[in-house]
Amino acid sequence: MFVDKAKIFVKGGDGGDGIVSFRREKYVPEGGPSGGDGGDGGDIIFRVDEGLRTLMDFRYQRHFKAERGVKGRNKSMHGANADDMIVRVPPGTVIIDDDTQEVIADLTRHDQEVVVARGGRGGRGNMRFATISNPAPEIAELGEEGQERWIILELKVMADVGLVGFPSVGKSTLLSVVSAAQPKIGAYHFTTLTPNLGMVDVGDGRSFVMADLPGLIEGAHQGVGLGHEFLRHVERTRIIVHIIDMASTEGRDPFDDWLKINDELRLYDGNLERRPQIIVANKMDIPEAEENLSAFREKLAAYEAERAVETAASGGGDEGDDQAAEPLVREVVAISAASKQGVQELLYKVADLLDSIPEMPLVEEVVEVNERKIFRLNPKDDQQYTIRRDNEAFVIDSPSIEKLIKRTNFGSIDGVQRFARILRNMGIDKKLRDLGAEEGQTIRIGDYEFEFVERI
Incomplete structure (x- = not known):
C-alpha cells in the first residue's frame, strides 16, 4: 500500500537531574560539594533513506520518544547523555508543524537529516553553585523537558518523469510497457488511486525513474477528485509527460484536454507551467487518431503564435513575469502504448531532455541548525x-x-x-x-x- 501522508507525535528526551552530594573521603573532614550534572536528553532526528518509498511505517508507529539523560552522580561524575533517536523517511518528505503549519524541513537527498524535537539539557549538580559566601550549597537543577510536538509528514514522489493527463488516457499502460512496474489497469476512471514508480531502461546505458500519477480532472487545484493529493506529486518531477487520448475515445476534444490539465497545473503551482513538458499523443493505433492529431497540431501552432504576440505586447517576457512564462518543451510525440508504436522514440527524447536540464528539481529547503541551545539562568x-x-x-x-x-x-x-x-x-x-x-x-x-x- 502506498501511504503519502501521516501525522505523528515526537518528543525529545528529558534532561537528567543534577544531584546534591558532598565529599566524604576519610581524610577530607570538610569535603566540598560533589554533585554531578545530569546528562542531556536525546534528540529526535529525521534522516532520509533512499531505500524507502512510502510512509507506510508511520501507520503502525505514531509516537516517537527519545530517551532521557542519566541522572548526575556523586564524586563530581556527570550522567551520560542519551542517544539520539534516528527516524528514517523516504526522499521527498516534507515535515510540517501541526500547530503552526510551518514547514520544518523539506528532505530530498539521501542521508539529509534535521532535528525535529530537541532533547532537554541536563540539570546542574550542586558543585556548580558553590560560591565564597555559600561553599556548601544544597541546590541542584532538575533536567530540562524535551521538546514535544505533533507533526505532519507529506510525501511528494521523487521521480525524473511524471505522467499526467485525464483518467483512462493510457498512463498506467505506458508505465507497464517501459518498466517492470505493474500498475492496475482498467477501462474505468481512477483505476490508479496512488502514484506508481517504475525504473525505465532506455537501452543505451541511460535510465530514469517514471511516476504514473493518478488522473486529473477539472477543479483538481481546488481539491476536486482528490486533486491536492495528486498534484503535490507533480512538484517533484523534473519533466512532465502529458499524455492525451488522441483517439478521443470518450468524446472529448484532445486540445481542450491539454488546455484544461495545463490550467490545473498552473493554478496549483505557477512553477509547473514552466516545467519542461513533452506532449504524448496516445492511442494512435485507432483510425480516428491521425485526423485528430493533425487538428491538434494546428490548434497548438495557433495557440503558440497567439501567446507569442501577447508576450511581445507585454514587454517581451521579462524574467519573473508569470504571464509571459512558457513551458520549455512542447514537442508532440505520437505513440500507441498498447502496441508499443513510437514508445522507444519517446524514451530517447525523454532521456535527451533529462540530460539537458538540472539534476534535481528546484525545491526550497528549510535548514535547521543542529546545535543544542544552552540554557542560561538570567540572560x-x-x-x-x-x-x-x-x-x-x-x-x-x-x-x-x-x-x-x-x-x-x-x-x-x-x-x-x-x-x-x-x-x-x-x-x-x-x-x-x-x-x-x-x-x-x-x-x-x-x-x-x-x-x-x-x-x-
Whole structure:
C-alpha cells in the first residue's frame, strides 16, 4: 500500500537531574560539594533513506520518544547523555508543524537529516553553585523537558518523469510497457488511486525513474477528485509527460484536454507551467487518431503564435513575469502504448531532455541548525515578562521563568531561595508592589501558584 501522508507525535528526551552530594573521603573532614550534572536528553532526528518509498511505517508507529539523560552522580561524575533517536523517511518528505503549519524541513537527498524535537539539557549538580559566601550549597537543577510536538509528514514522489493527463488516457499502460512496474489497469476512471514508480531502461546505458500519477480532472487545484493529493506529486518531477487520448475515445476534444490539465497545473503551482513538458499523443493505433492529431497540431501552432504576440505586447517576457512564462518543451510525440508504436522514440527524447536540464528539481529547503541551545539562568534576552491581573491573582507571563520553575527543586530550601532571588533581581518583586500586590495574594506563573510575601 502506498501511504503519502501521516501525522505523528515526537518528543525529545528529558534532561537528567543534577544531584546534591558532598565529599566524604576519610581524610577530607570538610569535603566540598560533589554533585554531578545530569546528562542531556536525546534528540529526535529525521534522516532520509533512499531505500524507502512510502510512509507506510508511520501507520503502525505514531509516537516517537527519545530517551532521557542519566541522572548526575556523586564524586563530581556527570550522567551520560542519551542517544539520539534516528527516524528514517523516504526522499521527498516534507515535515510540517501541526500547530503552526510551518514547514520544518523539506528532505530530498539521501542521508539529509534535521532535528525535529530537541532533547532537554541536563540539570546542574550542586558543585556548580558553590560560591565564597555559600561553599556548601544544597541546590541542584532538575533536567530540562524535551521538546514535544505533533507533526505532519507529506510525501511528494521523487521521480525524473511524471505522467499526467485525464483518467483512462493510457498512463498506467505506458508505465507497464517501459518498466517492470505493474500498475492496475482498467477501462474505468481512477483505476490508479496512488502514484506508481517504475525504473525505465532506455537501452543505451541511460535510465530514469517514471511516476504514473493518478488522473486529473477539472477543479483538481481546488481539491476536486482528490486533486491536492495528486498534484503535490507533480512538484517533484523534473519533466512532465502529458499524455492525451488522441483517439478521443470518450468524446472529448484532445486540445481542450491539454488546455484544461495545463490550467490545473498552473493554478496549483505557477512553477509547473514552466516545467519542461513533452506532449504524448496516445492511442494512435485507432483510425480516428491521425485526423485528430493533425487538428491538434494546428490548434497548438495557433495557440503558440497567439501567446507569442501577447508576450511581445507585454514587454517581451521579462524574467519573473508569470504571464509571459512558457513551458520549455512542447514537442508532440505520437505513440500507441498498447502496441508499443513510437514508445522507444519517446524514451530517447525523454532521456535527451533529462540530460539537458538540472539534476534535481528546484525545491526550497528549510535548514535547521543542529546545535543544542544552552540554557542560561538570567540572560538579558530572557528578562522579558508581563504582569496582569486575573481577578484577585497576579499572573506573570514569561517563558524563561516558566522554564526556570520546571528546573527548580522546590523541595530544597536553597532551591526556593535561589528562585526567589532570581525573580527579585529581575525586578518582579518591585513591579508587583507597584501594581498593588499585598501579603498573601496569589501569584500565578504557568501552572504554578505562589503566595506573595513581603521581604523584610
